Amino acid sequence: MTTWLPEPVTEPLPALLPVIALAGVTKTYRGGSLEVHALRGITLQIEAGEYVAVMGPSGSGKSTLMNILGCLDVPSAGTYHLAGEDVSRMSEDQLAEVRNRRIGFVFQQFNLLPSLSAWRNVEIPLMYAGVPRHERRELALAALDRVGLADRAEHRPGELSGGQQQRVAVARALVGGPDLILADEPTGNLDSASSADVLGLLSELHGTGRTLVLITHEEEIAATAGRMIRMRDGYAGEPLETYR
Amino acid sequence: MSWADTLRTGLDAIRSHRLRSGLTMLGILIGIAAVILTVGLGIGAQRQVSAQVQALGTNLLIVSPGSSTGTGGVRGGFGSASTLTQADAVALGSRAAAPDVAAVAATSSTSAILQNGATNWTTSVVGTSPSWLSVRARKMTSGRFLSTSDDRSVAAVAVLGSSTATELFGPVDPVGQSITIDGKPFGVIGVLAATGSTGATNEDDQAIIPMSTAQQRVIGGSSRTSVQTIYVQAASSQVMSAAYQETESLLLALHGIDTAASADFTVTSQQSLVSAASSVDKTLTILLAGIAAISLLVGGIGVMNIMLVSVTERIREIGLRKALGARPRLIRRQFLVEASVLGLAGGVLGAAVGILGAHLLPAVISNPIAVSVPAVVGSIAVALAVGLGFGVYPAGRAARLAPIDALRSD
Numbered sequence: 342m343t344t345w346l347p348e349p350v351t352e353p354l355p356a357l358l359p360v361i362a363l364a365g366v367t368k369t370y371r372g373g374s375l376e377v378h379a380l381r382g383i384t385l386q387i388e389a390g391e392y393v394a395v396m397g398p399s400g401s402g403k404s405t406l407m408n409i410l411g412c413l414d415v416p417s418a419g420t421y422h423l424a425g426e427d428v429s430r431m432s433e434d435q436l437a438e439v440r441n442r443r444i445g446f447v448f449q450q451f452n453l454l455p456s457l458s459a460w461r462n463v464e465i466p467l468m469y470a471g472v473p474r475h476e477r478r479e480l481a482l483a484a485l486d487r488v489g490l491a492d493r494a495e496h497r498p499g500e501l502s503g504g505q506q507q508r509v510a511v512a513r514a515l516v517g518g519p520d521l522i523l524a525d526e527p528t529g530n531l532d533s534a535s536s537a538d539v540l541g542l543l544s545e546l547h548g549t550g551r552t553l554v555l556i557t558h559e560e561e562i563a564a565t566a567g568r569m570i571r572m573r574d575g576y577a578g579e580p581l582e583t584y585r
Numbered sequence: 586m587s588w589a590d591t592l593r594t595g596l597d598a599i600r601s602h603r604l605r606s607g608l609t610m611l612g613i614l615i616g617i618a619a620v621i622l623t624v625g626l627g628i629g630a631q632r633q634v635s636a637q638v639q640a641l642g643t644n645l646l647i648v649s650p651g652s653s654t655g656t657g658g659v660r661g662g663f664g665s666a667s668t669l670t671q672a673d674a675v676a677l678g679s680r681a682a683a684p685d686v687a688a689v690a691a692t693s694s695t696s697a698i699l700q701n702g703a704t705n706w707t708t709s710v711v712g713t714s715p716s717w718l719s720v721r722a723r724k725m726t727s728g729r730f731l732s733t734s735d736d737r738s739v740a741a742v743a744v745l746g747s748s749t750a751t752e753l754f755g756p757v758d759p760v761g762q763s764i765t766i767d768g769k770p771f772g773v774i775g776v777l778a779a780t781g782s783t784g785a786t787n788e789d790d791q792a793i794i795p796m797s798t799a800q801q802r803v804i805g806g807s808s809r810t811s812v813q814t815i816y817v818q819a820a821s822s823q824v825m826s827a828a829y830q831e832t833e834s835l836l837l838a839l840h841g842i843d844t845a846a847s848a849d850f851t852v853t854s855q856q857s858l859v860s861a862a863s864s865v866d867k868t869l870t871i872l873l874a875g876i877a878a879i880s881l882l883v884g885g886i887g888v889m890n891i892m893l894v895s896v897t898e899r900i901r902e903i904g905l906r907k908a909l910g911a912r913p914r915l916i917r918r919q920f921l922v923e924a925s926v927l928g929l930a931g932g933v934l935g936a937a938v939g940i941l942g943a944h945l946l947p948a949v950i951s952n953p954i955a956v957s958v959p960a961v962v963g964s965i966a967v968a969l970a971v972g973l974g975f976g977v978y979p980a981g982r983a984a985r986l987a988p989i990d991a992l993r994s995d
Contacts, residue, residue, distance in 0.1 A: 413908060413988045434912045441910020448992070452905045456601035468590050469910040513909075 358425050360520050360552045361387040361410060366419035366429075368405050379405040381575035382419070387554065389520075392547040394555045394563035397572030404525070406572065407556045411444055411523050412436045424520045441469050445514030449526035451506045453498040459509045460485060460494040466517045484512040488542060504535030511542055515551070522546065525556045540565050586915050595922035602895070606927060609891045613931025613971060614938060616881030617964045621939025622946070623877050624960040627870025629953035634862040638855050640780055640788065642722040644687075644822050646832055647858075648673075648815040651851040668849040669812050671796065673839055674714075677817055683831040685824040690717040691796065691812040695804050699792060700765045701753040708749055710766055710792045712799020720818045728760035728775025735774075736795040741802070743771045747779040748790040766792065769802055817852075825854060884931065885971035892924050892979035896986075903983050904991025913984040920980035921973060928972015932965040939964075 368380040379402045387393050397403045408414040409421060412428055415436070421429040428439055445466075446452075453462045463481040472480070485494050488508040490501075498506050507527060514522050524543060528536035544565060547553050555566055563569050570577050599606045641647075650668045674691035677683050694711040717723075718730045726747065735742050743766065750759050750773075759773040771794065780788045794803065800810065819828035833845060833852050842848055896903070903916055911919075940961065943954040 408989050411908065413992070434914075437907065437910050437912040440908060446908050448905075450901075452901065452908075452992070454902060454905070456597055465906070466909045468586055468594075469906075469912075469915065471586060474590070 359386040359388050359422075360391075360424055361385070361554070362420075362422040363409075364420045366409060366416040366421060368402075368409065368414070369417045378575050380409070380416070383577045384419075385570060385577060387552065389552050390547075390550050392544070392553045392555070392565075392567040394557060394566035394569045395572060395577075396557060396560070396563040396569055398558060401572040402575040403556055403558075403572045406577070407523065407525050407554075410521075410554060411446060412440045437469075441466055441517065443520045445517065445519040445522040447507070447510050447514050447522065447524040447527045449529040451498070451503075451510050451530070453506055453509055453513075455498050458495045458497055459490060459501070459512075462498070462509055463513045463516050466513065470517060480516055481512070484516040485509070487515070488512045502535070503531050504538050507531060507535070507539050508542065511539070511546075515546065520552060522551055522553050523556075524553065526558070527555070528557075528559075528562060536562070586911075591915070591918050591922050592926075594919050595926055598895075598899075598919075598923055599926060605891060605895075609888055609927050610931035610934065612884030612887035613881070613928055613968050614884075614935040616877060616884040617932050617935025617968050618939040618942060619877035619880050620874060620964045620967075621936060621956070621960055622942050622954060623870065623873035625939070625943045625954040625956055626873065626952060627866055628955040628957055629947075630866045630869075631863045632955060633953055634866065635859045638858045638862070640722075641855060642720055642816065642818060643855075644819040644825055644828075645720070645855050646817040646819065646825075646829055647853045647855075648677075648817060648832060648836065649851045649853070650811070650813070651849055668840065669815055670810055671800075671812055673836060674812060674815050676835060676839055677815065677832060678716075682835050683817075683828065685820050685828040685831055686817055687820040688716045688720045688818045690714050690720040690816045690818075692717065692814050692816070693796065693799055693804060693812045694791075695799075697767045697792075697803060699749070699753060700768075701759075701762065704753055706749060706752040708746075708752075708790050708792060710743075710794060710799065710803055712794055712796040712803065714796055717793065717816070720816045723780070724778040726776050726778045727758055728773070730775055731793065731795050736797050739797045739801055740795060741769065741771045741798060742774045742794065744775040744777060744793040745773055746777050746787075746789045746791045746793075748787065749792055750776045752790075766794070766803060825856070829854060881967065881971060885928075885975040888924055888927055888972055889975035889979060891927075892920060892976055893982070895923075896920065896979050896983045899983075900986065900991045903986050904988045904993075907986070907988035908992060916986075917980045917984035920983045921976045924976025924980065925969055925972045928976075929965070929969045931972070932968025935968065936961050936965055 363383050363385050366380055366383045367378070370377040370379060383406065395403050395406060405414070409416055412423065412431075415431070416429050419429065420427055423439060424443055426439065428436065431439065460478065460481040463484050464477040467477040467480055482491065482494055485491050488511050490505060490508050490512065493501060493505060493509075498509065501509065527539055527543070531539060540562065543553060543555065547567075553566075555562070557563050570579060648669060669691070671691060674689050677686055678689040690713050692711050692713045694709045696707060697710040699706045699708060713731070714736060715731045715733055718725070728744070730744055731742065734740075743764065745753070745759060753759065753764060754762065758776075760775060762773050764771055764773060777789070777793070796812075817828065817832050819825045829852060833848070836850055837845065837848060840849055906916060940956050943956045947953055
């Protein structure tokens with residue numbers, strides 16, 4: 342299936358400014374007397390238009406990295422610049438705005454609201470951005486069209502297959518025209534046909550200039566990305582070889 | 586995010602949990618309906634009592650024989666004595682002795698069997714003076730009322746209450762017909778207009794005869810010279826207390842009693858009857874409204890409980906909304922709107938049930954229920970406030986959830 346993907350809604354970033362710039366980021370969780378060092382000092386940059394896979398076994402700290410990249414959590418130390426803005430010391434309200442404006446999430450569990458139709462799910466980020474209702478509908482329908490689900494706009498998640506649900510989630514991630522699409526194990530709950538479908542869609546998005554970060558523990562899936570970052574015991578490193 | 590969006594989101598959430606939302610509303614609904622019905626019952630009862638008392642006449646003082654002090658110092662209770670006499674009534678009617686008294690009517694009544702041919706009817710026969718009609722603010726539908734010459738001549742004439750007339754004569758006009766009262770023949774000279782009385786004493790079921798006739802022919806015995814009640818009408822509502830003073834001091838003087846405390850009669854004003862009756866009703870209303878308020882409180886706690894469950898159950902949704910850019914303030918607002926909508930809907934439905942009950946229940950319980958508009962509006966406002974108030978804590982909890990913790994939970 343080929344999908345027509347228009348340009349991102351927001352202005353593209355200046356070419357030289359990295360979308361993501363982490364410098365010495367650590368994250369330590371305190372559970373009682375126990376200290377867990379989830380991230381032990383990560384420094385990395387991701388440029389605009391890159392497709393990066395973050396790979397590692399469970400417990401390697403990749404979920405923590407994902408939370409920090411997604412502005413769902415803040416680092417214990419170090420700085421994080423997202424599209425030029427320092428987000429590492431932002432308040433909760435500011436983080437909410439950054440998530441809304443800059444990041445599109447795709448989750449393993451799809452995280453669609455079961456009582457809302459596909460387009461009502463897709464419009465949620467626009468609602469929090471303060472876009473008027475009639476514009477939201479148009480943008481949501483356009484985003485659904487982009488993922489090939491224009492004819493499913495009024496269907497509820499329960500009436501869609503797993504692959505289709507994840508496509509709705511992708512439409513929701515890109516509807517606001519974010520600088521970064523963050524996909525956390527997007528194929529973890531899908532059969533292999535649907536997985537290929539969703540990965541193809543993500544590759545297409547990358548093809549139109551989107552910046553993508555894909556988190557996975559599967560080598561094969563990571564191989565679809567342009568660059569791979571391996572995580573182990575809270576450290577990140579570039580792999581020996583780069584898949585293309 | 587606009588308020589319309591917040592409201593729409595809240596309504597979606599309520600709609601997607603219909604049963605739970607309905608049960609939550611039910612708690613508020615019952616509370617509000619109970620408040621409206623109990624307040625309505627209280628107001629209805631007060632109106633009924635005051636209507637009954639007002640129906641006695643206007644600016645009335647009611648003198649009843651009171652506690653009697655016997656020769657041995659034994660004191661009887663209210664109404665035990667036959668201390669009031671026709672002479673007392675005549676004295677009260679004197680302009681010189683009681684200038685603020687406009688009219689006086691003494692009554693003396695007994696139960697008697699009335700007969701029209703083969704039809705008989707037992708009711709109270711009241712002996713009184715011609716002034717009774719105006720003092721008690723009654724009207725005639727046909728014939729005439731008693732006259733002074735009837736009283737002077739101890740005439741065997743009777744005026745019938747409307748129910749009594751119907752019982753004895755059916756649809757026939759009884760004026761000019763004759764009946765017997767305890768076997769003694771009487772001519773019917775008039776029929777009283779109906780009052781629609783529903784009280785303990787039916788004002789429409791009685792026969793009125795001249796006082797002299799009652800004392801000499803019907804009542805008899807040792808109580809023949811005494812009267813049971815003297816109705817004193819004050820000249821105007823402004824001089825009620827003056828008339829009260831005059832009545833009391835004149836009767837004390839006539840009965841040779843020094844202090845008001847040992848009086849052998851009781852003077853009651855219409856106003857004191859109303860306030861005595863309504864103070865009882867008020868206590869009852871407060872009690873019932875208190876129970877209703879407690880049920881409303883329980884309803885409110887129900888809202889809080891359900892909202893807390895809802896926050897826990899929708900922890901993923903909250904996390905997702907936060908990840909998609911909802912600020913804590915918007916999450917709080919969404920849950921507050923949900924709780925308020927539950928409260929408001931419960932309130933409106935409760936008001937509807939209450940108003941419906943106020944129209945249907947009187948047929949079953951025979952008490953009037955007044956629908957009070959301020960009570961309806963007030964209780965809907967209270968329901969909204971209950972929803973909002975008990976929604977604050979759960980909404981705050983939802984707003985404080987960290988997006989990662991919320992998204993992580995399965």
